[in-house]
Amino acid sequence: MTIMGNAILVTGGAGFIGSNFVLQWIKNSGTAVVNLDLLTYAGNPGNLAEIAGDSRHQLVRGDICDAELVAALLREHRPRVIVHFAAESHVDRSIVDPGAFIRTNVQGTFTLLEQAKLYWSELDDAGRREFRFLHVSTDEVYGTLEAEDPAFSETTAYAPNSPYAASKAASDHLARAYFHTYGLPVLTTNCSNNYGPFQFLEKLIPLVILNALEGRNLPVYGDGGNVRDWLFVEDHCSAIRAVIDRGRAGETYNIGGNSERKNLDVVTSICDIVDELRPDAALGPRRKLITFVTDRPGHDRRYAIDASKIGRELGWRPEEKFDSGLYKTVAWYLDHGSWVQSVRTGAYREWIRKNYEERIQS
Ligand code: NAD
Ligand code: TYD
Numbered sequence: 001m002t003i004m005g006n007a008i009l010v011t012g013g014a015g016f017i018g019s020n021f022v023l024q025w026i027k028n029s030g031t032a033v034v035n036l037d038l039l040t041y042a043g044n045p046g047n048l049a050e051i052a053g054d055s056r057h058q059l060v061r062g063d064i065c066d067a068e069l070v071a072a073l074l075r076e077h078r079p080r081v082i083v084h085f086a087a088e089s090h091v092d093r094s095i096v097d098p099g100a101f102i103r104t105n106v107q108g109t110f111t112l113l114e115q116a117k118l119y120w121s122e123l124d125d126a127g128r129r130e131f132r133f134l135h136v137s138t139d140e141v142y143g144t145l146e147a148e149d150p151a152f153s154e155t156t157a158y159a160p161n162s163p164y165a166a167s168k169a170a171s172d173h174l175a176r177a178y179f180h181t182y183g184l185p186v187l188t189t190n191c192s193n194n195y196g197p198f199q200f201l202e203k204l205i206p207l208v209i210l211n212a213l214e215g216r217n218l219p220v221y222g223d224g225g226n227v228r229d230w231l232f233v234e235d236h237c238s239a240i241r242a243v244i245d246r247g248r249a250g251e252t253y254n255i256g257g258n259s260e261r262k263n264l265d266v267v268t269s270i271c272d273i274v275d276e277l278r279p280d281a282a283l284g285p286r287r288k289l290i291t292f293v294t295d296r297p298g299h300d301r302r303y304a305i306d307a308s309k310i311g312r313e314l315g316w317r318p319e320e321k322f323d324s325g326l327y328k329t330v331a332w333y334l335d336h337g338s339w340v341q342s343v344r345t346g347a348y349r350e351w352i353r354k355n356y357e358e359r360i361q362s
Contacts, residue, residue, distance in 0.1 A: 006031045006032065006080060007031065007032040007033065007034055007077045007078070007079050007080075008025070008031065008032070008033055008034070008079050008080065008081040008082070008083060009033075009034045009036065009073060009074070009077065009079040009081070009082045009083070010022055010025075010033050010034070010035050010036070010082075010083045010085065011035075011036045011037065011064050011082070011083070011084045011085055011086035011112065012036075012037055012043070012064075012084070012085035012086030012087060013033065013035035013036075013037055013048075013059070013085065014035065014037040014039055014043035014044055014045055014047055014048060014059065015037070015042050015043050015044075015047075015085060015086070015089070015200070016042070016047075016089075016194070016196075016198050016199045016200055016203075016233065017085055017136070017194055017233055017236060017237070018035075018037070018085035018086070019044070019047035019048055019198050020047075020196065020197065020198060020233045020234060020236075020237050021083065021085065021237040021240060022035055022048060022051070022057065023048070023050055023051065024234060024237045024238070024241070025237075025241070026051055026054065026056055026057060028241065029241075030056070031056065032055075032056040032057070032058075033056065033057050033058070034058050034060060034073060034077045034079065035048075035057065035058065035059045035060065036060050036062055036064065036069075036070070036073060036086070037059065037060070037061065037062075037086065038061065038062065038063050038064070038086070039061050040088075041200075041345070041347045041351075042088075042089065042090075042200050044198070044200075044342070044343060045059060046339060046342055046343075047198045060073065063108070064084075064086045064104065064108035064109070064111055064112050065103060065104065065107050065108045065111050066111070067111050067114070067115055070111060070112060070115040071115050071118065071119070074115060074116070074119040075119070080127070080130055080131060080132070081131070081132045081133075081134065081244055082112065082116055082132070082133045082134065083134045083136065083240065083244070084109065084112055084133070084134065084135050084136055085136045086104065086108060087101075087104055087105050087108075087136075087168070087171075088100050088101045088104050088105060088164070088167070089164070090164070090200075090202055090203065091140070091162045091164045091165075091296065092202070092296060092355055093164075093202075093351070094162055094163035094164035094167070095162065095163065095296070095297060095298075096354065096355070098163035098167075101163050101164055101167040102163075102167055102170075105164075105167035105168055105170070105171050106167050106170045106171055106174070109135070109171035109174055109175065110171075110174055112133075113133070113174055113175065113178045113184065113186075116133050116178075116184060117178060117182050117184050120133075120184055120185075121182075128185075131185055132185050132186075132187060132244055132247075132249065133175070133178075133184060133185060133186045133187070134186075134187045134188075134189065134240060134243060134244055134247075135171065135172065135175040135186060135187070135188045135189070136189055136191070136240065137168050137171065137172050137175075137188055137189060137190045137191070138165065138168050138190060138191060139152055139190050139191060139192045139229070139254065139256070139303050139305050140160065140161075140162065140164065140165035140168065140300065140303065141158050141160050141165055141168050141169040141172055141190060142156045142157075142158060142159060142160075142190070142303075143158075143159030143160060143161050143165070143300065144159075144161060144300035144301045144302060144303070145301065145302040145303065145304055146301065146302065147227075147302065149302070149304075150306070151229075151256070151304035151305055151306040152190070152254060152303070152304065152305055152306060153254060153306045153308075153309070154190075154251075154252050154253070154254055154309055158172070158173075161298045161300055162298055162300075165300075172188055172190075172252075175188050176188065176252075179249065179250040180250070185249035185250070186249065186250065187243050187244075187247045187248075187249060187250075187251060187252070187253070188251075188252040188253070189239065189240060189243055189252070189253050189254075189255055190252060190253070190254050190255070190305075191231060191236050191239070191254075191255040191256070191305075192228065192229035192230065192231050192255065192256040192257060192303055192304075192305045193228040193229065193230050193231065193303070194230075194231055194232075194233045194236050195230055195231075195232065195233065195325065195326070195329055196232050196233035196234060196325065196328075196329050196332075197233070197329065197332045197336075198233075198339075199233070200343065201340070201343055201344070202351060202352075202355075204263065204266065204267075205266065205270065205326075205329060206333060207219075208266075208267050208270045208271075209270055209274065209329070209330050209333045209334070210333065210340065211289065212270055212271055212274040212286040212289060213274055213278060213333075213334065215280070215283045215286075215289065216289065217289055217290075217291040218267055218271070218286070218289045218290045218291060219291055219293045219356060219359065220263060220264055220267055220290055220291065220292050220293065221263070221293060221294070221295045221296050221299060222292070222294075222295030222296070222299060223264075223292065224262060224263045224264030224267070224290075224292065225262055225263070225264065225301075226262065226263050226299060226300070226301055226302065227260050227261065227262050227263075227301070227302040227303065227304070228260070228261065228263070228266075228302075228303055229256045229257055229258070229259060229260045229303055229304050229305050230257050230259045230260075230261060230266070230322050230325075230326075231255065231256060231257030231259070231318060232257065232318065232319075232320035232322075232325035232328075232329075234319075234320065235257065235318040235319055235320055236255060238316065238319075239253070239255045239310060239316050239318075240255075242310070242314045242315070242316040243310070243314065246313075246314045246315075247313075247314060248313075253309060253310040253313075253314070254305050254306060254307050254309060254310065255305065255307055255310060255316075256304070256305025256306070256307040256318075257305075257318045257320075257322065258307070258318065259318075259321075259322035260302075260304055261322065264290070266326075267290060268287055268290070269323075269326055270286075270326065270330060271285065271286035271287045271289070271290070272286075272287075273326065273327055273330040273331075274286055274330060274334070277330065277331060277334055278334060291361055292361065293356070293359040293360065293361055294359040294360050
């Protein structure tokens with residue numbers, strides 16, 4: 001089915017951030033989305049249940065590395081924007097299986113850029129001027145900070161430390177090169193850690209919420225002193241919309257939540273919220289479930305984002321405060337037991353066994 005008029009193409013729109021973005025886009029713009037997603041372990045059409053049957057959304061199961069498929073979708077739907085989320089996104093998995101990250105994040109981004117360039121070059125003048133390719137990336141490309149270092153800005157040198165970050169850095173460089181070499185109107189966003197509804201259960205915040213609820217150990221890597229800058233996912237999505245609307249082609253924009261927290265503080269806050277919302281007298285305070293385990297190899301100590309450029313140039317600021325956003329997120333996971341159950345596939349259980357059984361408690 002061809003989606004009529006003014007559609008955008010989203011990749012990875014059945015994943016965590018992509019699905020939040022698709023829901024927000026349809027609500028706010030009312031225009032159609034073609035959603036290309038391979039539905040790997042991280043992709044879940046259930047995230048899009050709210051728009052099931054809506055003619056403005058079409059989910060296409062397919063691979064961004066498939067040039068013919070990408071070309072056919074561009075020819076058929078003639079999108080004015082491509083928003084590229086699809087990626088392998090979990091650092092721990094990139095340590096165990098880096099090949100999948102090179103394939104999707106590097107080869108897949110290259111395939112999309114190449115097909116976008118061919119499509120764009122055949123548009124008329126107005127179409128070429130309006131077209132945007134928004135490449136969604138991460139602050140992890142900048143490497144790690146010491147406690148006193150200034151936050152990452154758009155001019156911070158790239159220094160990726162994990163295979164995930166290296167693969168995203170490579171994709172950012174390709175996106176940049178397609179602007180400078182071919183004039184393809186590419187925009188890149190580098191965002192800090194997201195949290196909120198629909199995040200896959202392997203990431204820190206959902207993992208800790210569910211383990212706390214179910215009285216299982218809460219695995220904190222190393223000393224728990226690593227710092228992340230947390231951003232509520234809906235704020236990330238609104239930032240991406242601002243960049244599509246008002247961003248300057250060829251530019252990069254850092255996106256962050258001004259909410260730096262140590263992992264241990266995030267975990268104890270989650271324990272306290274779960275205690276409040278689901279008290280369990282037999283279990284007692286969930287903080288006692290915190291278990292320090294072997295650190296992640298090459299674990300970046302601190303991330304912090306200077307988001308002043310997007311604030312100054314595009315007028316975007318995060319709306320959610322970390323404490324209220326975390327509370328909402330915990331409440332969402334506690335209220336969505338059937339979503340959680342549907343995500344707990346065999347593949348997820350196998351990953352938990354692989355990642356945690358060999359970690360030594362300290
Ligand atoms: P996710 O792992 O939850 O979702 C990724 C989606 O991409 C899934 O739906 C998956 O099925 C799909 N996908 C994977 N390989 C594919 C392929 N070859 N072809 C088509 N689809 C494929 O990831 P996320 O957390 O939603 O992250 C989305 C993007 O945002 C990524 O590019 C990530 O690097 C970036 N990002 C994430 C965060 C974060 O905190 N999660 C922060 C900054 C940037
Ligand atoms: P994660 O959610 O994997 O995001 P990222 O690695 O992209 O920052 O992890 C967030 C932080 O939490 C990171 O410093 C690693 C740490 N962490 C733990 O301490 N225990 C865990 O079980 C997980 C998954 C992460």
